[in-house]
Amino acid sequence: MSSQSAFEGRVGLPRWLFVPAAVGAAFVLLPLVAMVSRVSWPQLTTLVTSEAALDALWLSLRTSTVSTALCLVLGVPMAAVLARTQFPGQGIVRSLVLLPLVIPPVVSGLALLYTFGRRGLLGHTLDVLGIQVAFSSAAVVMAQTFVALPFLVISVEGALRTAGQRYETVAATLGASPGMVFRRVTLPLVGPGLLSGTVLAFARSLGEFGATITFAGSMQGRTSTLPIQIYLERVADPDAAVALSLVLVVVAVAVIGFAGHRRGVL
Amino acid sequence: MSRLEFDAAVAPRSVEAQLTVADGETVALIGPNGAGKSTILGVVAGLVAPTSGTVRLGGRDLTTVPPHRRQTALLAQDPLLFPHMTALENVAFGPTARGVSRAAARSAARRWLHETGVGDLAEHKPHQLSGGQAQRVAVARALAAEPQLLLLDEPMAALDVAVTPALRQTLRTVLADQTAVIVTHDALDALLLADRVVVIDEGRVVETGPTADVLARPRSPFAARIAGLNFVTGQWDGDAVTTPSFVLAGKPPDPSLRVGAPAVAVFSPGAVRVDQSPASASTNTITATITDVEPLGDRVRLRTLAGTVPVVAEIRPTQAANLDLTLGSQVVCSVDETEVTIYDLPS
Numbered sequence: 001m002s003s004q005s006a007f008e009g010r011v012g013l014p015r016w017l018f019v020p021a022a023v024g025a026a027f028v029l030l031p032l033v034a035m036v037s038r039v040s041w042p043q044l045t046t047l048v049t050s051e052a053a054l055d056a057l058w059l060s061l062r063t064s065t066v067s068t069a070l071c072l073v074l075g076v077p078m079a080a081v082l083a084r085t086q087f088p089g090q091g092i093v094r095s096l097v098l099l100p101l102v103i104p105p106v107v108s109g110l111a112l113l114y115t116f117g118r119r120g121l122l123g124h125t126l127d128v129l130g131i132q133v134a135f136s137s138a139a140v141v142m143a144q145t146f147v148a149l150p151f152l153v154i155s156v157e158g159a160l161r162t163a164g165q166r167y168e169t170v171a172a173t174l175g176a177s178p179g180m181v182f183r184r185v186t187l188p189l190v191g192p193g194l195l196s197g198t199v200l201a202f203a204r205s206l207g208e209f210g211a212t213i214t215f216a217g218s219m220q221g222r223t224s225t226l227p228i229q230i231y232l233e234r235v236a237d238p239d240a241a242v243a244l245s246l247v248l249v250v251v252a253v254a255v256i257g258f259a260g261h262r263r264g265v266l
Numbered sequence: 267m268s269r270l271e272f273d274a275a276v277a278p279r280s281v282e283a284q285l286t287v288a289d290g291e292t293v294a295l296i297g298p299n300g301a302g303k304s305t306i307l308g309v310v311a312g313l314v315a316p317t318s319g320t321v322r323l324g325g326r327d328l329t330t331v332p333p334h335r336r337q338t339a340l341l342a343q344d345p346l347l348f349p350h351m352t353a354l355e356n357v358a359f360g361p362t363a364r365g366v367s368r369a370a371a372r373s374a375a376r377r378w379l380h381e382t383g384v385g386d387l388a389e390h391k392p393h394q395l396s397g398g399q400a401q402r403v404a405v406a407r408a409l410a411a412e413p414q415l416l417l418l419d420e421p422m423a424a425l426d427v428a429v430t431p432a433l434r435q436t437l438r439t440v441l442a443d444q445t446a447v448i449v450t451h452d453a454l455d456a457l458l459l460a461d462r463v464v465v466i467d468e469g470r471v472v473e474t475g476p477t478a479d480v481l482a483r484p485r486s487p488f489a490a491r492i493a494g495l496n497f498v499t500g501q502w503d504g505d506a507v508t509t510p511s512f513v514l515a516g517k518p519p520d521p522s523l524r525v526g527a528p529a530v531a532v533f534s535p536g537a538v539r540v541d542q543s544p545a546s547a548s549t550n551t552i553t554a555t556i557t558d559v560e561p562l563g564d565r566v567r568l569r570t571l572a573g574t575v576p577v578v579a580e581i582r583p584t585q586a587a588n589l590d591l592t593l594g595s596q597v598v599c600s601v602d603e604t605e606v607t608i609y610d611l612p613s
């Protein structure tokens with residue numbers, strides 16, 4: 001290992017490569033700088049502690065946490081089945097499961113509405129049971145879970161494939177039941193992938209806008225999450241919108257910073 | 267009792283073998299690469315499904331039993347220690363899986379780590395261990411699972427030659443009363459670790475017997491190669507073994523060997539004399555072409571081909587200096603009759 005690293009970094013990159021790289025970095029960072037420069041610092045505390053702002057922040061954190069937990073509960077088994085079993089049509093199932101990654105969130109919102117909404121596929125059944133999902137906090141969680149789930153599945157499935165089955169095989173010959181193998185060998189081995197998937201799913205949930213506003217609407221305290229609040233405020237009160245955006249950026253940076261403690265997680 | 271009775275086939279891999287391992291016995295499976303040795307271990311461990319046949323262990327039919335209920339621990343070339351656990355936790359894994367309490371599992375793990383000579387490394391993580399140390403921990407882990415049958419798939423093949431002798435001694439101790447099957451390429455492993463040898467070729471058992479017998483009187487080319495002997499098959503004409511290219515006389519064979527029956531002549535490469543041209547018109551001379559020359563400690567190993575029969579000679583460097591050792595050049599190999607053993611070859 002050490003003999004290899006002794007030679008690392010000796011073969012340089014072509015110089016022209018640094019130009020597009022710098023342009024790309026500036027393209028990503030400049031808008032953030034521009035936004036921060038528009039923050040009216042004296043009013044910041046008042047703006048971010050207004051009732052609407054606190055409601056939105058609290059709702060966003062709560063729903064994103066619940067939807068991330070749901071992603072874990074549903075996504076880890078999905079990843080395990082996709083990575084460790086073979087069944088006819090598996091490729092198609094994988095593509096369909098990952099579909100929310102590529103379809104526009106507003107389309108996801110419509111799809112959810114036509115499934116769980118009052119006049120949707122399951123809406124009537126749910127109605128009879130006395131459950132109304134659309135335009136509730138539950139709808140926010142469902143919209144976030146719908147769009148965030150593929151991020152978790154893709155990370156964990158990749159980690160499972162990379163880890164391979166050799167350790168699991170050894171564990172089985174040592175007498176461990178499939179349940180014990182999964183708990184004590186499989187999950188710890190994919191730990192970094194699991195953590196990165198969780199962080200990605202949380203970040204995606206926190207930023208969710210299109211599916212949420214379509215399926216859940218924008219009622220303060222119930223369905224108006226931070227991104228929706230920012231969107232609503234941006235015309236009437238640009239200062240408040242910028243202040244809330246700053247909050248969202250700080251939360252996002254904190255999440256990535258937490259995950260960044262383990263290098264190579266993201 | 268943990269007697270293994272294996273009689274199964276894996277059609278896609280052209281494996282169809284029958285073998286038994288007595289309670290407490292260690293059997294070495296030897297054979298060329300791709301002969302099906304690892305497939306047989308896989309079937310016993312439940313990792314490869316046989317297309318037909320049965321596997322019985324201690325009277326229990328294992329054929330449809332899942333791997334974790336077979337009590338057949340598998341030790342491979344690669345130690346495959348769980349990277350997120352310490353050495354101690356790795357070894358305690360098997361006992362825990364059996365339902366032993368945490369404290370009892372850990373004390374059993376300590377005992378086995380001590381037994382395999384790595385008791386002081388209990389708290390180390392796998393990445394802090396050398397290859398030899400890791401394999402010792404893997405041996406301890408396999409034994410701590412208290413398997414009825416231990417399967418070893420070339421356990422020393424990936425190790426530095428400097429550490430294999432010590433590990434071989436450790437295995438010799440721990441395998442003494444353990445029913446085990448070991449896949450190996452090494453005659454020394456077979457001699458020191460196994461009571462019996464089973465030679466596998468192209469998915470079939472081609473030879474079996476006590477280790478010393480198989481190595482002294484191999485009946486398959488592969489066993490001869492493992493034993494480091496030249497192996498020439500031909501026909502017994504009453505005085506010598508005849509092949510299309512040459513005739514070999516030797517020590518008188520068992521009188522039961524019939525004239526015209528297939529027979530084999532074996533001799534050590536060290537007993538072969540090599541000259542540039544026939545020294546005398548003596549018997550047992552073989553004209554051959556040099557195909558390879560390699561150094562071998564204080565000897566030089568010449569691989570030659572007499573017609574289609576390979577003959578290996580190991581000569582002193584001083585002798586080699588007097589020969590033209592260009593690949594493709596012709597030499598005359600001769601071997602004394604008293605150095606050649608002749609016996610029957612079952613067809």
